Amino acid sequence: MLRVLITTDYLRPGDEVDQFLRGAGLETEHLPMTGRRDPDRLAEALAGVDAALVANEPMTAGVLARAPRLRVVVRTGVGYDSIDVAAAARLGISVSNLPGINANAVAEYTMGLLLAGARRLVQSACGVARGAWPREDGHELRGATLGLIGYGASARAVVPLARAFGMTVVCTTGVPAHLRTDPAVRFVDLPELLAVADYVSVHTSLTERTRGLLGEEAFRRMKPTALLVNTARGPIVDEDALAKAVRAGDVAGAALDVATEEPLPPDSPLRDVDGIVVYSHLAGQTAQARAAAGRQGAEELVAALQGRPRFAVNAALTTEGKK
Numbered sequence: 001m002l003r004v005l006i007t008t009d010y011l012r013p014g015d016e017v018d019q020f021l022r023g024a025g026l027e028t029e030h031l032p033m034t035g036r037r038d039p040d041r042l043a044e045a046l047a048g049v050d051a052a053l054v055a056n057e058p059m060t061a062g063v064l065a066r067a068p069r070l071r072v073v074v075r076t077g078v079g080y081d082s083i084d085v086a087a088a089a090r091l092g093i094s095v096s097n098l099p100g101i102n103a104n105a106v107a108e109y110t111m112g113l114l115l116a117g118a119r120r121l122v123q124s125a126c127g128v129a130r131g132a133w134p135r136e137d138g139h140e141l142r143g144a145t146l147g148l149i150g151y152g153a154s155a156r157a158v159v160p161l162a163r164a165f166g167m168t169v170v171c172t173t174g175v176p177a178h179l180r181t182d183p184a185v186r187f188v189d190l191p192e193l194l195a196v197a198d199y200v201s202v203h204t205s206l207t208e209r210t211r212g213l214l215g216e217e218a219f220r221r222m223k224p225t226a227l228l229v230n231t232a233r234g235p236i237v238d239e240d241a242l243a244k245a246v247r248a249g250d251v252a253g254a255a256l257d258v259a260t261e262e263p264l265p266p267d268s269p270l271r272d273v274d275g276i277v278v279y280s281h282l283a284g285q286t287a288q289a290r291a292a293a294g295r296q297g298a299e300e301l302v303a304a305l306q307g308r309p310r311f312a313v314n315a316a317l318t319t320e321g322k323k
Helices: 016-023 039-046 061-065 085-090 103-118 121-129 153-164 190-196 216-221 239-248 287-305
Strands: 003-006 027-030 051-054 072-075 094-096 145-149 168-172 185-187 199-202 227-230 253-256 276-278
Touching: 003 016, 016 027, 016 287, 039 061, 051 287, 061 085, 072 287, 085 094, 094 287, 103 121, 103 153, 103 199, 103 227, 103 253, 103 287, 145 153, 145 190, 153 168, 168 190, 190 216, 216 239, 239 253, 239 276
Parallel strands: 003 027, 003 051, 051 072, 072 094, 145 168, 145 199, 168 185, 199 227, 227 253, 253 276
Antiparallel strands: none
């Protein structure tokens, strides 16, 4: 019987996903991984399984090399930067993600961060908890310009919500011009976006090109009244440069759902900076999105084991295959 390891922490033995996989003739093993992921522990768990349904685990080349039976990895989300897809391809391992699975959740959460930042809701609530009664002016979203970095499913889902609030939307993206068809969006290059946007929201994937994309130069281009929102990946933002820019008043603040290291370490430069609020990577975590990710992830895993994955991200890479 083929064995499946499930590390996504909200999936549990006996739930709908577990029953589906067992109904497909698979043996399941659950190892919920939360907090800082231990590569050695993950490698040990993968050593005897044929497939894995994972969250944001460190599926490095070294970890994958210690999993001789592994044939399929399915990420219960969109981003797969924690998986060495090239190494997986060389080992004959199919890697899939679930494109757009949590786009609505991320879009709504993005608007929540925009509102919270514009009205300084967290600062107000924290002030009241300390015994104060903050009365600082906030800002309205209506009439402001929102700059979207990236034009994937979550960014596209943000557009109608932002427009409903009366915002103007600009976007920078590598998506081919013939796919930029939304008349509600003006497409610009990154320097122009940074210069005109009152709010900058990150929705691009983490690659070597986007790592550190928003650093000192980017913050110098932004308005001093601008707010940065990041629901994508932490390393896209240079955290030291951001903290420095906010402290200097070069940027008004940031609402970050993601960080370079999660959970946030005690010595993070993002701590204790007035204007920077860090959340606990919750953008895609709604009951609806989790249920959909679990179901579709399980379906993709079974399909991939049968040799017909729908969302393989390394299908085009040259593979040697496993003997």
